[in-house]
Every structure is written in structure tokens, then in C-alpha cells.
Amino acid sequence: MKERLDSTFLSELADDFLEIAKKFNDFRFEKISQQEISQDTFIEMGKNARVLMDSAREMKLLSTLIVEKETSEALVQLKVINLEIKETITSLKQIQVAFDLIGGLGALAMAIVEKDPATISDKVNNLMTLFKKKAG
Amino acid sequence: MQMMKGWALCLLICPFLACTSLKPIQLFSEEALKGLQQFYELDYSFTKSCLDDCRFTKISQYEIERSINCSCSEYERADTLVRDLYHALTDYYDGLHRLSSGELIRYQLDGTAAVLEGANWNQLEPEQLNAYQKLSEIGLNAVAGKYRRNKVTQYMHEADPHIMLISEKLLFILKENLLGMLEIQEESWYMYYKTQVIDPGLNSMEKEVVTEKYYQLLDQGTRIREKTLVLIRILETLSSQHRALSGMKLNGDFFEDGVRSMTNRLNDLHYALEQLKQ
Known part of the structure; x- marks a missing residue:
């Protein structure tokens, strides 16, 4: 004060x-x-x-x-919140990749039901691309 | 019959899913970032004030050196502090904007639609395939959207007291100290040029030139002050609106009204700044 x-x-x-x-x-x-x-x-x-x-x-x-103690504390606290927001964004991006994978798996499952080898092969390739994206 | 049920389900859940809209927050943070962007229009700083004063002192004392040699490192520190405070605010609004942005979550559901198409389900029209894809997207957004909404509300609530303190310090520095520096500078011009005007060694033509120079500098000062005051009003609007909105429910009309009125106020201030640039 x-x-x-x-x-x-x-x-x-x-x-x-x-x-x-x-x-x-x-x-x-x-x-x-x-x-x-x-x-x-x-x-x-x-x-x-x-x-x-x-x-x-x-x-x-x-x-x-x-710089008053309370202002410097506010700066630190806001930086912590900003970091948390960034982490949430990162985790949401991971959720997005997970949903993409689910979508891909669903597509593969439908191709299997249809017993269409060419479509199955395409869908497996799509999934591999998604996995690579996740690894990236 | 099966399809009819699907559409009925869609009609039933769509209004509920729409509740997860983060558009007002997205708009609020977008406007805040646009407002803070105006900070770059401010062509005055502590360092500039130091250099101007140093140069003016040398001119008024007829000091000519090989290089100007102005010691302004402490003034540079003050500018670094101003930038730190400013960046803390822009970082926050940027995060809020990205978190509330619809761009963040884009599910690749076109694969599912493609497989429906590839599986010879020719009875499905392209519009129906598209509708299926869209409905799935809305469903997924509802899950992630609710999570995001909770997070956004929590962050706004937690950040508010810190936003207030940081804005308060930034406003104090700009209003009291940066504009205070300008006022001291203006008094220096006044002292120097008024002394020149009463100097009996100068003829009336020379006095006229001196007077003109003084008013030119004063105009510059007025322009800097007006620009700074607009920026101050933008910062005040943002912090008071953040306080008001962080205590409101996201879905309520009040929130959207609040964002709308802030946007109007900021637009007026952007316009005022544009006028000053001319």
C-alpha cells in the first residue's frame, strides 16, 4: 500500500x-x-x-x-491464466485430433461392413495420415 | 420413416445445441484486440520524450557534438514496463478469442460422408449427406463447446481483478506520467520561445518565425495528447466492460447487449483516432 x-x-x-x-x-x-x-x-x-x-x-x-506489489502480482497471475488458456487450447486441439480419429475409424468400420477392399485400403491410409498428424 | 425420425431428432436437439454459442465472447475479445491494436498508433513514448527534451536542450544551448549523446536508458525501461502491461492484456484477449473461436475446432467428418457416398448409398442426396455431416459437427461442438464455455467463463472471472489492476496501472502511467512528461516539454518550449520573442536583438521577422515555430510545436503536443486520451478511453472502456461481462451469464441478452454497446463506444473512439491521423 x-x-x-x-x-x-x-x-x-x-x-x-x-x-x-x-x-x-x-x-x-x-x-x-x-x-x-x-x-x-x-x-x-x-x-x-x-x-x-x-x-x-x-x-x-x-x-x-x-511497480506496486499488487500490480506485479496481478501481472504474474494474469500470465498464469494466459498460460492456462493456452494449455486449454492445446488440449482442445488434441480433442479435435481425437474426434478426427473417431471419424476416420467410423469411416473404416463402414467400409468393412460394405466389404469393399478398395475403400478399406483408402480408409486405412486416411487413418494413418491422421495418426501421423497426431504424432506431429 | 427412419429418415423422418432422424430429422425430428435433429429439430429437437438443434435449439439446445445452439445454446453453446460462444459468439458473444468471440466478438468481445475480437473488439478488445482491435481496440488494443490502436496502441501502435500512439507515436509518443517515454524514450521519445527524453530524446525530444535532450535534442531541444542542445538546440536551445547551441550545443553541437559529433553525435547527440542522449542518456535515455531509464526512459527505455519505463517503455518496457508499459509494453509488458500492454502485452499481458493483449495475450489474455488473444487467448480468450482463440478459445471462443469456432475456427479452433474443425472436425474432419467429410471422411464419413465420403464413405457413405462411396458405399453406393445412392439413395442419399448430396444435401442429405451434407446435412448428416453438419449434424455430426454440431453434436461434437456441443460437447466441446460446453467445455469451452465453462472454461471461458471461469477464466474471465479469475482474470478480472488482475485485468483491473493492470489496466489501472497502465492508465495511471499514460494519463498522469506520459502526458505529464508532455506538459513539462510544452513548458520548456514556452520558456524558450517566449524568451526569444522578448529578446531586443531579434527583429520582427525573426520573432514571427520563432512564434510560428512555437505554435507548430504546440499543435504537435495537442495532437499527441488527444491521441493518448483516445487510447486511455479505449482502455477504460475495455476494463469496465470486462468487469461487467465477467459477472454476467453468457447466454443472457444482457451479455450480448453489453458487447454491442461496447462495440459502439469503441467504434466512436476508432473514428476519433482516425480523424486525428489526418
Whole structure:
């Protein structure tokens, strides 16, 4: 929970830094246009705004790279489920081959009933092809 | 008479067998994959943001080196994390789609029909042979289909809390951090070009060029932001719809209505993205 807070907290802190930098920029642009600050002060203030913005950038990056325990667990769990789905698909494909074999056996049985040697030979060949497919 | 009984049996069991349809799940996962595919339309990343910032800093400080030398390895790590989260989601929807797809189970029952044909049962018309084959296929699909339906429902239910967390993290990264990086970049452009415009050393023509350049960059930024926001809405739609559908019965009208309304919403978002590409 704490890590989760850190990730959100850092991102919000970065937003605050950027907001301050924007206000700081508005201020220095206004003051230089009214000639209330020198060019050197204006540049120096710009450098400070830049530091705030660079820090905000680093915080946003760090906030991204913090992966909360619950998120990393969710990633692992979803990967497990994805693997299970793939295994189910594989077993369904095996069921399909089994059904194909049953279909082939049925065809052979009918050819035997018909006592037709040419058809029997064809059906045996078909079955052999199916077996090879299963082995593959 | 025998054939009449066969057709009567067919009429009796067909409505029952139709209950195993996984079409709504197939449609749902297909739409989800199509939506997630839009991720590739996003031409902005943490690494790009780092390189843009690095290049812009060098330009604004008139730094010329033999090679640009930008250190962006940490930003690349952030992009890897985004890709990992994204791939976890696409892998899941891809598996769901394949599991619910009718393409997965195609039984070779043409052999049986061929033998009926070859056995000189000439009294069977080709349509009747075809009907016999189809009925056998439906029967087999009913057995495997019920198994698949149970599995699909179980997987959706189990995956839902993880889908929520992963989507939540991905949304947070895109919305708060990637768009946050863009906002920082925009402020850098503002600082630089506004300073140029108030520089008394520049004439009005040069100031005009500077102003034009600034608004061009701002347009680019707006386009990136709008594209990212569309992708965010796609992800939000998918995760909320997954939550809603994983708690519903597959056979109910609500499920199909849910998929239909999600499809409509996603179509609107695809259209919005297409507009942004022009």
C-alpha cells in the first residue's frame, strides 16, 4: 500500500513542481517586461524554473518505474491464466485430433461392413495420415 | 420413416445445441484486440520524450557534438514496463478469442460422408449427406463447446481483478506520467520561445518565425495528447466492460447487449483516432 502511495504521491509532487515552475515563469516574464528585474536576474530565475522542471521529469519517470506489489502480482497471475488458456487450447486441439480419429475409424468400420477392399485400403491410409498428424 | 425420425431428432436437439454459442465472447475479445491494436498508433513514448527534451536542450544551448549523446536508458525501461502491461492484456484477449473461436475446432467428418457416398448409398442426396455431416459437427461442438464455455467463463472471472489492476496501472502511467512528461516539454518550449520573442536583438521577422515555430510545436503536443486520451478511453472502456461481462451469464441478452454497446463506444473512439491521423 505504501509503494502505491509513493507512485501516486511522486506523480502529484511532480505536478506541483511543474505548477510552481509555470508560476515562476509567469512572474519573471511579467517582471522583465515591466523592467523590474535585470536581464541577469531573469536568466537566473529561468535556471531555477528549469531545475524544478527537470526534477518534475525525474519524479514522473520514477513514479512510472515503481511497480506496486499488487500490480506485479496481478501481472504474474494474469500470465498464469494466459498460460492456462493456452494449455486449454492445446488440449482442445488434441480433442479435435481425437474426434478426427473417431471419424476416420467410423469411416473404416463402414467400409468393412460394405466389404469393399478398395475403400478399406483408402480408409486405412486416411487413418494413418491422421495418426501421423497426431504424432506431429 | 427412419429418415423422418432422424430429422425430428435433429429439430429437437438443434435449439439446445445452439445454446453453446460462444459468439458473444468471440466478438468481445475480437473488439478488445482491435481496440488494443490502436496502441501502435500512439507515436509518443517515454524514450521519445527524453530524446525530444535532450535534442531541444542542445538546440536551445547551441550545443553541437559529433553525435547527440542522449542518456535515455531509464526512459527505455519505463517503455518496457508499459509494453509488458500492454502485452499481458493483449495475450489474455488473444487467448480468450482463440478459445471462443469456432475456427479452433474443425472436425474432419467429410471422411464419413465420403464413405457413405462411396458405399453406393445412392439413395442419399448430396444435401442429405451434407446435412448428416453438419449434424455430426454440431453434436461434437456441443460437447466441446460446453467445455469451452465453462472454461471461458471461469477464466474471465479469475482474470478480472488482475485485468483491473493492470489496466489501472497502465492508465495511471499514460494519463498522469506520459502526458505529464508532455506538459513539462510544452513548458520548456514556452520558456524558450517566449524568451526569444522578448529578446531586443531579434527583429520582427525573426520573432514571427520563432512564434510560428512555437505554435507548430504546440499543435504537435495537442495532437499527441488527444491521441493518448483516445487510447486511455479505449482502455477504460475495455476494463469496465470486462468487469461487467465477467459477472454476467453468457447466454443472457444482457451479455450480448453489453458487447454491442461496447462495440459502439469503441467504434466512436476508432473514428476519433482516425480523424486525428489526418
